[in-house]
Amino acid sequence: MEAPQESNQIQSSFKETETPQPFTDLENQRNHELEEVEVIFNYSKRAQWLRAAVLGANDGLLSTTSLIMCVGAVRQDPKTMILSGIAGLIGGACSMAIGEFVSVYSQYDTELTQLKRETRSASELEEKKKRLPSPLQAAIASAFAFSVGAVIPLFGAVFVKDYVARVGL
Incomplete structure (x- = not known):
């Protein structure tokens, strides 16, 4: 029991x-x-510079490759190909950075104007401003990614000595 x-x-x-x-x-x-309380992180702020980086790398790879191939079709001298590739890298990186800065800044300005209309207090406006995309960050990401993408075909022009292989690469 x-x-x-x-x-x-x-x-x-x-x-x-x-x-x-x-x-x-x-x-x-x-x-x-x-x-x-669950913490929610807003990833949309990161989207602008990430998009700029992806497009910059793609553009750097394609435009520098095209430029080097065109110059290589005219002259067989590797120094000319390398010099044109470096010029394309510098010019393209500056162009991408300026273009991204203008693009993201216009979006920033539009969103800031809308926030000013909707927000009543200055402290709330400052808090919301922190969530807006950074034009400078997008410009730097685009220029850096363009440069990284442009270096890849430049390595081919520098290290491959045979003319046909260099243009093919």
């Missing part, structure tokens, strides 16, 4: 620990509510 009573006591104590106890202390309740 004693064995079944022990079993019931174990089950009843198990049931007591399963049920959550209501919060009696206001501070504990507040701490519990804070633990349940």
